[in-house]
Amino acid sequence: MDVLKRKSEILKAISQPTRLRILEILREGERCVCDMIPQLGEEQANVSKHLSILRQAGLVDFRKNGVSSFYRTRYGEIYKIIDLAEEIVKKEVLKTAELVKEMGLKR
Amino acid sequence: MDVLKRKSEILKAISQPTRLRILEILREGERCVCDMIPQLGEEQANVSKHLSILRQAGLVDFRKNGVSSFYRTRYGEIYKIIDLAEEIVKKEVLKTAELVKEMGLKR
DNA sequence: TGACAATATTACTATATTGTAAAACAATAT
DNA sequence: ATATTGTTTTACAATATAGTAATATTGTCA
Numbered sequence: 001m002d003v004l005k006r007k008s009e010i011l012k013a014i015s016q017p018t019r020l021r022i023l024e025i026l027r028e029g030e031r032c033v034c035d036m037i038p039q040l041g042e043e044q045a046n047v048s049k050h051l052s053i054l055r056q057a058g059l060v061d062f063r064k065n066g067v068s069s070f071y072r073t074r075y076g077e078i079y080k081i082i083d084l085a086e087e088i089v090k091k092e093v094l095k096t097a098e099l100v101k102e103m104g105l106k107r
Numbered sequence: 108m109d110v111l112k113r114k115s116e117i118l119k120a121i122s123q124p125t126r127l128r129i130l131e132i133l134r135e136g137e138r139c140v141c142d143m144i145p146q147l148g149e150e151q152a153n154v155s156k157h158l159s160i161l162r163q164a165g166l167v168d169f170r171k172n173g174v175s176s177f178y179r180t181r182y183g184e185i186y187k188i189i190d191l192a193e194e195i196v197k198k199e200v201l202k203t204a205e206l207v208k209e210m211g212l213k214r
Numbered sequence: 215t216g217a218c219a220a221t222a223t224t225a226c227t228a229t230a231t232t233g234t235a236a237a238a239c240a241a242t243a244t
Numbered sequence: 245a246t247a248t249t250g251t252t253t254t255a256c257a258a259t260a261t262a263g264t265a266a267t268a269t270t271g272t273c274a
Binding site for chain 2: 004084
């Protein structure tokens with residue numbers, strides 16, 4: 001097994017916008033697909049496909065109860081990763097704000 | 108600006124195997140493109156393109172010195188993200204190892 | 215100036231990804 | 245048995261991405 005490729009797969013699976021939103025929902029704990037669909041406002045088939053990508057990437061577990069499927073995240077690290085990405089965004093915003101401030105002063 | 112989209116962009120930029128390798132080289136500090144190419148064993152044009160993707164994603168800074176370009180990482184968070192992905196891989200390996208052990212005992 | 219070296223860009227092809235629509239499944243209710 | 249509900253899978257079209265080859269750009273040096 002190639003660790004590099006595996007790391008790439010994991011990060012790629014996390015990186016897609018709809019999947020980020022799914023993971024955000026699962027941050028709270030186990031959730032039924034039927035609950036995710038309205039929250040996401042995406043086609044049911046689309047949600048299902050993104051869930052299957054997260055499954056294939058080994059990032060989520062799921063169990064079936066009757067006709068319903070319940071998903072949950074497998075690794076807390078996923079959220080640490082997402083939060084770090086958010087920190088980068090925050091830093092960017094901060095940098096831009098400072099730049100604006102500087103430009104303002106120089107008028 | 109859409110934070111979700113930006114997070115997605117950042118993680119996607121990091122997730123590609125060749126770019127992960129580039130970022131691994133830059134972990135040590137600023138590096139010249141001319142040093143990266145032989146280390147990566149990839150086409151010059153390909154390396155250049157991946158660097159431009161990292162630039163566009165705002166993850167690296169670069170400066171020119173004569174004909175050479177020197178790149179460096181902009182955010183330490185990038186490496187925290189990569190290391191967390193590696194932790195997930197390690198956990199997976201551990202799980203598999205335990206499974207193998209269990210199966211071994213049950214023979 | 216002209217040649218060379220390092221890097222970036224463009225053009226192109228092959229492959230992957232996303233979203234949607236339609237069909238298939240499986241569990242439950244009628 | 246048939247219908248219904250929740251979910252997954254398949255098929256397809258549009259778009260994005262990665263890699264390679266060729267070309268352009270820029271700085272340096274003879």
